[in-house]
Every structure is written in C-alpha cells, then in structure tokens.
Amino acid sequence: MPSTSHTAPITADLVRGALDLEPTANGILPHRLPARARARNTDGQLAMAESQPSGVRLVFRTRATAVELDTLPTKRVYIGAPPRPDGQYDLLVDGRPAGRATATGGNTLTIDMSTGAVEHTTGPAGTLRFTGLPERDKTVEIWLPHNETTELVALRTDAPVEPAPASGRRTWLHHGSSISHGSDAASPTTTWPALAAARGGVELVNLGFGGSALLDPFVARTMRDTPADLISVKLGINLVNADLMRLRAFTPAVHGFLDTVREGHPTAPLLVVSPILCPIHEDTPGPTAYDFSRLGEGRLLFTAAGDPGERAEGKLTLGVIRDELKRIVTQRAADDPNVHYLDGRDLYGEADHAELPLPDRLHPDAAAHRRIGERFAAHAFAAEDGPFAQAEE
Structure with a gap:
C-alpha cells in the first residue's frame, strides 16, 4: 500500500x-x-x-x-x-x-x-x-x-x-430548495444540479438550501455578489411548506429578489424555475406537516395541513405560485430579454410521478434526480435556443 x-x-x-x-x-x-x-x-x-x-x-x-x-x-x-x-x-x-x-x-x-x-x-x-x-x-x-x-x-x-488551473468553463449559480440541495439523491455528483452541470460543461455553485429557499434578501445579495455567467432560481415549494407569506407579499418579494440579483448580473441569462409536481400541495396550501403513520414500516411521510378553501384568502399553493412566477417573468421580459421561465412540471410532472412517485410525498428519489438533471440540461444547455446555450464565437 x-x-x-x-x-x-x-x-x-x-x-x-x-x-x-x-x-x-x-x-x-x-x-x-x-x-x-x-x-x-x-x-x-x-x-x-x-x-x-x-x-x-x-x-x-x-x-x-x-x-x-x-x-x-x-x-x-x-x-x-x-x-x-x-x-x-x-x-x-x-x-x-x-x-x-x-x-x-x-x-x-x-x-x-x-x-x-x-x-x-x-x-x-x-x-x-x-x-x-x-x-x-x-x-x-x-x-x-x-x-x-x-x-x-x-x-x-x-x-x-x-x-488545478481554472477550467475556463462558465460558472452556473443556482438557488433552490432541498430538491436542489440534493435531498434523497444517491451521492454528491448525482444531485440533479450536479448532473445538469456535468452535462452542460459548467462549473457549479449550488445554493440549494433544504427548507430554506424563502426569498431571503441576504441570499439575493449573495447571488448578486458572486461571480457567475449563468443564474437560475427555483422557487416556491418552501414558501408553501412554511406557509410563510400570502400572494400579496410573494409577488413583490420575488421582484425584489430578482432586482437584487440583477444589480450584480444585469445581462447574465437568468432562469426562473417553478416547482416540480408535488401532489399534496398542488391545490392545498401549507404548512407541511409530518405524517408518522408509516414509521412502523421505516417511512417518514409528509402531508399538507392547509385548507384548499384558504386560497381565496391569498394562501399559496404550487398552482398559484406557478401562475404568478410565469406572469412575473413575462412582465420582466418586456425590458429584460435575458430572463426566462421554466415550468417545473417539465422537469418532473404527472407522468413522472406515476412512474417515480415521491417516496415521502415531497422529495424525488435518486432516479428522479437523474431525470430532472437530464431534462434541465436538455432544456437549458443543449437546445439551440436554450437560456444557457453557448453562443457561437
């Protein structure tokens, strides 16, 4: 040895x-x-x-x-x-x-x-x-x-x-929830952002924080001040999990977060990604609660503790968030051609859930991480008109 x-x-x-x-x-x-x-x-x-x-x-x-x-x-x-x-x-x-x-x-x-x-x-x-x-x-x-x-x-x-010398590759700065953090992935190189970065040939800076993609201003300032060529933010699920804000607060908070990021990166491609499918919160607000009913089988599950009727009072569901994020990005794109929107269900949707259901009702498993990473890379990096496509010299 x-x-x-x-x-x-x-x-x-x-x-x-x-x-x-x-x-x-x-x-x-x-x-x-x-x-x-x-x-x-x-x-x-x-x-x-x-x-x-x-x-x-x-x-x-x-x-x-x-x-x-x-x-x-x-x-x-x-x-x-x-x-x-x-x-x-x-x-x-x-x-x-x-x-x-x-x-x-x-x-x-x-x-x-x-x-x-x-x-x-x-x-x-x-x-x-x-x-x-x-x-x-x-x-x-x-x-x-x-x-x-x-x-x-x-x-x-x-x-x-x-x-090692600098790779010369572009730097991708990403922020998201526990899914971006890598919850239930098999290993650090098989989280969906790591898989997408490898396929896209970029250097990854992953600001996916479990339970904590909550539009915190200090996170936006961190993104503003971090050198990056490509930027994405995946928003929504944690705001529902925590039942943190109503629609009235959500919209200006998203604008404020993106405004801050843009202060440091005024022209970098900026991709806003809405939540992947999560059936318990598609139409039911948070908060998210533990479901201990299957602990005897070695399974900890999650459940939605809100009331669908509370949407009328401005409580957030994933459906509400997707609609509003799409509207926000469409509005901003009128004077910011480098901001883009991706519906998270294009990464993991109903057909995927039927085949690869969320084991705890909230987080994708290792196979789903691979699928999400491959689809993100195909959308963002590989497509000729993708938001992160490499411009020809």
Missing part, C-alpha cells in the same frame, strides 16, 4: 463551490453562504443547510496513486425516524467517476421532530482513502457529502499536490 507521506494544506485554491472557508479547531468548515449573509440569518434550519457542502469539492492536480482525506462530519439522527445513511464522498479523475467512500466517526445531532429539541454529541474525525489511481498527471476531484456538514481536517497523498 503506497505511503501517503505528502500533506497538502487545504487552502481556498483547492476548494470549489464554497463561498467561505471558516477556520475551526479541527481544520476548515466550507460554507455556501458568506459570513456577512450568515450574520443576517436567525434560522437554525438554514444555518444547518448552508453548512452542508452540496456541490463543494476539492480539486487538485497530482501524480498520486493514493489519497487520504481526514474529515469531521456532523451526522443527523431524527428520533423515531429511519436511520439516515452516511454521507457519500465521490471521487472523479479527469472528470470521470473513480470511486466512492464514506467517513466514520464525527459529531452527531440528535433531533426530536416533535419538540424541535437538538442534542449535540462530539466525536472523532474519520479518514477516507482512495487507492489505485493512475500514476500520471491528472485532475482529482473529491466531492463532499451534499447532506452532511463536513469539516476538512487533513489531505495526504503519495505525491505532491498543486491547485
């Missing part, structure tokens, strides 16, 4: 997809929101989601045949719910899948869903190891678990490491 005697400092030039690296007692913690945005946040769900490194990866050049990475994951245990699988690390060599691993040890958050109480237990760092890599100059990528907060402790190899 080769000796991993070279220790490479984990510095910003080895990390892609993160907007901030926080020094910790153990190493560094990648964040997907910068410190100035985190300082404006008071919600624990968003704090947890943005620290989970969906789309974040280590990227470097090396001749190494063995790579070790020490990490300190924070795993979640929900009392009464089925156990969560350990976070996956995906290895790519020159852009091709070359391995997958998990990290043992780590901290644990034990969460009581009925009360919201959280208990934090500390644990040791773990080591994952990839061996048998080709002995030649190559680009190595280690994609971090999309759904598990991960501190990076140490990187060791059996040959020197240097930062």
